[in-house]
Amino acid sequence: MRADQILQPTHEGLYCIPGDFHIDPLRPVHRALITHGHGDHARAGHGSVLATAQTLDIMAIRYGEDFTASRQIADGPVRIGTTTVSFHPAGHILGSAQIAIQPDKGPKIVVSGDYCRRANPVCAPYEPVSCDVFVTEATFGLPVFRHPDPMQEMSRLLASMAEFPDRPHLIGAYALGKAQHVIALARRAGIDGPIAIHGALQRLCDYHQAQGIDLGPLIPATAADMPSQLVVAPPSAFSSPWVQRFRDPVIGFASGWMQVRARARQRGVELPLVISDHVDWPQVTQTIRQLNPSEVWITHGAEEGLMRWCALNGFAARPLRLVGYEEEPE
Ligand SMILES: [Zn+2]
Ligand SMILES: [Zn+2]
The missing domain is CATH 3.60.15.10 (Ribonuclease Z/Hydroxyacylglutathione hydrolase-like)
Structure with missing residues (x-):
């Protein structure tokens, strides 16, 4: 046949x-x-x-x-x-x-x-x-399409967090896979404090942790005085009122598509991170x-x-x- x-x-x-x-x-x-x-x-x-x-x-x-x-x-x-x-x-x-x-x-x-x-x-x-x-x-x-080393993208995130210590960094990442990937990379890059996550990521992050993937301490991105400068949320959250609780945020997005600068501009992304699965x-x-x-x-x-x-x-x-x-x- x-x-x-x-x-x-x-x-x-x-x-x-x-x-x-x-x-x-x-x-x-x-x-x-x-x-x-x-x-x-x-x-x-x-x-x-x-x-x-x-x-x-x-x-x-x-x-x-x-x-x-x-x-x-x-x-x-x-x-x-x-x-x-x-x-x-x-x-x-x-x-x-x-x-x-x-x-x-x-x-x-x-x-x-x-x-x-x-x-x-x-x-x-x-x-x-x-x-x-x-x-x-x-x-x-x-x-x-040639995706860079994701740790190189992480170092750009760290540099931005150091340059703007008073601005929360909101990183858009799809809820299944990319969000956990970004969090795990952030851990590898040395971010070991709590990372805030949007509620839509909670169950899938919990499941990854239960499967033995160490994402470190995660807190809900709800508290007004969150002890975290890094927030991970699904892309849909950025067009919802949820985003308005953050004052002067740096908006980032983690995607292979971020290599296309026009797409980043179109989405109003200040910090495009080329991280692909x-x-x-x-x-x-x-x-x-x-x-x-x-x-x-x-x-x-x-x-x-x-x-x-x-x-x-x-x-x-x-x-x-x-x-x-x-x-x-x-
Ligand atoms: Zn597919
Ligand atoms: Zn897929």
Whole structure:
């Protein structure tokens, strides 16, 4: 069987024919395999969900315990239909996984979901999984995207906090993954006092701590006289009255997109921090070279740029043109 007889892009998302399951479906399906807990990948209402224990926990935190009728932890190879599937760390957020599909007859396909090659203190590192077909994201799939060392961005934050000791530093970061990543990096950079967090981050930060990821002392960003100069909040908080309780704040935002200065200006960000949980251009091209698959399938973002690179470098590639994954929290 050819790869496109095994896995197909559909309205609901990627569908595996011999396994009769969907990966990260956008609409309710009877059997979903889910790579990670971000809202554009993990949705409620599927008949059954197979995912890592942490992704299942995160879905329960976000959607309630009844987010699916039946859940199964992916803790080893699983037989589904005439395929064997296995989950492997993707290095993107806590619990994130790549899904490898080995059909009884046909090529091995790895759906990487979202992934990142740079070490992240809040999750297991990406693990290269050899395959015939590699399905990759292209969120930052253009040569201009080269993410700096995140500790370099942290030193810019520290410098700003030292320069403006009387101004609270409000850092926007998506609630799942990025917020905890930023807090863990701040700890590595030497900030050891309490860090204030917006209420929307509380449960997910608690869950990370319960999973053994040390985020240090966190306090709610509610007290008027908070003993913390650093505040982490989801981006939505910055367009709400919540932000008005802070006097003369330095507004920062942690995202791979902050490399695009126009985006930072548009959001009124004074302190853009280029911190990403996705592969940048050098990482995605290096990964394709390393895995050396016979086909690359591209989704999520700058498909054309990566298509061109694949063509120039002798990799057969196709764009999947899946719609609905454009709200990636990054
Ligand atoms: Zn994601
Ligand atoms: Zn995504």
